[in-house]
Amino acid sequence: MEMLLANERRATRHAVPVECQVVREDDFTMLGAQGVDLSTCGMLLVADAPAAVGDDVLISLRIPGREQWIDARGKVARIADEHASTEGSRAVGIAFELPSIGTRHALEEALCVYPTAVSSREPRVDYAATVDMISLL
Template structure:
């Protein structure tokens, strides 16, 4: 019997390296200028700054291979300290607040050309779903 894996992501992250300007809302301090993956829900930004999960962020980023910039507000959903094997270094995962319709469509279209990212970590086992599957069999 195989264990079921948890699928925590609602959208596919894309391996698109983009120029960006991510700043803390409080104090307007720069967090980073380069994102290494992007989705319609958020981005992973390389940083040298210390940051806290839950902090509000203002971000502007250029759509890949275009001169179009998108402005958004976001929240730090995750911080990477660069200590785990496979981590790209210190980075912050940003979850975008809802984008306007035009920006969302442009971003979705621009990302179609890029491959999905390779997961940095192994997928977690969904023990509840596995137990339910065993109970039903």
């Protein structure tokens, strides 16, 4: 019997370089200008400055493959230590809210041509779903 794994992603991430500017809202420190993957819910940012989980950020990013820029607010959701060890730099996961349905749709449309990003984190075991599956046997 195999354990079921949880999919905790709200949206599919795509492996695409992202031209952006991400600044911490409270002191306007520039956190970084290059993302390495992107979804409609967030991005992985190569960080040039330290950040902490929960930091509010302002994001300006160019939709990949287009000249269109979008602005959003976000939060540092995680510090990606595994990226630091493999790439030689630190990275932070940024969760953001897009300002409109039209902006989200434009981003979804642009991202569909890029490959899905492979997660470097181990998926967690979904114990509740596993117990439910066993109870059906």
